[in-house]
Amino acid sequence: MVMIKKIILKNHVEGRMVQQSDFDVQSVEFNYEAVELAENEIVIKLELVSVDPYIRGRLSAAKSYAASYKVGEPMIGICVGRILKSNNPKWAVGDHCCGELPWMEIFKFNGNRGIYKVNDKLVPLETYLNILGVVGLTAYHGMREIGEPKSGETLVVSAAAGGVGSIVGQIGKIKGCRVVGIAGSDEKCEFLKRELGFDAAVNYNSPTYRKDLRLACPKGVDIYFDNVGGKISEPIFLLLNQFARIPVCGAISMYNSAPGDSVGPHCQVHLVRTSTRMQGFIVTDYSKKNGEAIRELSQWIVQGKLKGKTTITHGFDQIIPSFLSLFSGSNTGKLLVKMDNTNQKSNL
Numbered sequence: 016m017v018m019i020k021k022i023i024l025k026n027h028v029e030g031r032m033v034q035q036s037d038f039d040v041q042s043v044e045f046n047y048e049a050v051e052l053a054e055n056e057i058v059i060k061l062e063l064v065s066v067d068p069y070i071r072g073r074l075s076a077a078k079s080y081a082a083s084y085k086v087g088e089p090m091i092g093i094c095v096g097r098i099l100k101s102n103n104p105k106w107a108v109g110d111h112c113c114g115e116l117p118w119m120e121i122f123k124f125n126g127n128r129g130i131y132k133v134n135d136k137l138v139p140l141e142t143y144l145n146i147l148g149v150v151g152l153t154a155y156h157g158m159r160e161i162g163e164p165k166s167g168e169t170l171v172v173s174a175a176a177g178g179v180g181s182i183v184g185q186i187g188k189i190k191g192c193r194v195v196g197i198a199g200s201d202e203k204c205e206f207l208k209r210e211l212g213f214d215a216a217v218n219y220n221s222p223t224y225r226k227d228l229r230l231a232c233p234k235g236v237d238i239y240f241d242n243v244g245g246k247i248s249e250p251i252f253l254l255l256n257q258f259a260r261i262p263v264c265g266a267i268s269m270y271n272s273a274p275g276d277s278v279g280p281h282c283q284v285h286l287v288r289t290s291t292r293m294q295g296f297i298v299t300d301y302s303k304k305n306g307e308a309i310r311e312l313s314q315w316i317v318q319g320k321l322k323g324k325t326t327i328t329h330g331f332d333q334i335i336p337s338f339l340s341l342f343s344g345s346n347t348g349k350l351l352v353k354m355d356n357t358n359q360k361s362n363l
């Protein structure tokens with residue numbers, strides 16, 4: 016008997032921290048060698064799973080920009096898989112695919128449904144879930160369409176050591192900005208300065224956070240790329256320059272809060288005072304420009320201007336713990352789970 020594991024959502028999660036017991040890891044029999052494939056069907060083996068904060072939004076039954084997950088069904092996320100068997104002319108055994116896939120070790124899939132080919136001979140597979148994936152596109156579009164960086168300006172980015180934030184800061188450097196990162200530990204701040212060339216980095220857990228931020232932005236703030244929302248944004252509003260821009264990318268500090276929890280910041284007066292433009296966005300708002308974005312991001316990789324930092328955990332059983340660890344800041348760079356079943360944690 017060949018058993019494979021899958022992760023099922025047990026219940027929707029509203030207004031509290033998501034936890035392991037909200038999911039069920041089930042073993043089911045699936046002998047892919049014996050399975051019959053209908054026309055266009057393929058068998059995929061998961062190789063890399065991207066765990067992302069947006070998944071938290073889909074765990075709620077509340078209406079949002081992405082549909083809620085269904086209770087009792089396998090979780091779905093952006094993954095890279097390898098084709099084990101094919102009855103689809105587009106897919107050969109050994110090809111790699113990327114797209115929204117179920118969190119199952121091996122499964123049957125319609126090869127014409129929303130997946131695209133990726134090639135590990137061009138770049139490592141991790142890159143398709145990092146710089147050339149959602150986080151890279153989010154950083155690129157948010158900076159280009161809303162941040163509009165100009166040489167000499169000051170860019171502040173929150174969750175700076177994470178997937179999106181680490182790319183935003185590097186794009187800021189490419190565009191000639193002074194780049195200031197905000198992160199949750201001194202180690203992450205050191206990493207931002209030493210490995211990614213940020214001009215300054217500030218730990219929001221330090222008792223001197225407000226003062227440190229002020230000192231790091233002697234000429235004020237022209238762009239605040241906000242991944243976090245909530246209290247840590249408050250002091251940034253006091254530093255805004257005339258005609259500043261605030262791409263609101265995410266609000267991870269609020270994703271596990273109950274509705275009505277006090278979150279701040281009180282920003283309107285500062286937006287008016289400085290004629291600042293604050294605009295939320297979803298990466299798919301700019302999908303038509305993805306081709307252009309991928310071309311430029313790829314060039315920056317080749318030119319050595321953009322580094323893709325990852326934290327990688329190992330084994331199917333690490334998917335949920337890794338997802339949960341996003342909310343305690345365990346990761347530096349993009350957090351991915353590799354299905355190599357060494358069952359060890361790395362970098363966490």
Ligand SMILES: NC(=O)c1ccc[n+]([C@@H]2O[C@H](COP(=O)([O-])OP(=O)(O)OC[C@H]3O[C@@H](n4cnc5c(N)ncnc54)[C@H](OP(=O)(O)O)[C@@H]3O)[C@@H](O)[C@H]2O)c1
Pocket residue numbers: 067068069149150153174175176177178179180197198199200203242243247263264265266267268269296297298299341342343344345346347348349350
């Ligand atoms: N708009 C879009 O289309 C779009 C697309 C992708 C992602 N996003 C958003 O972008 C943000 C970053 O996503 P990502 O995938 O790159 O994740 P990430 O930054 O790699 O991981 C999340 C990071 O957020 C920080 N964090 C967690 N809880 C926090 C809290 N309560 N207060 C302050 N910081 C906290 C942690 O870093 P520290 O150690 O520094 O606290 C953690 O490492 C998220 O808000 C996400 O929802 C938006």
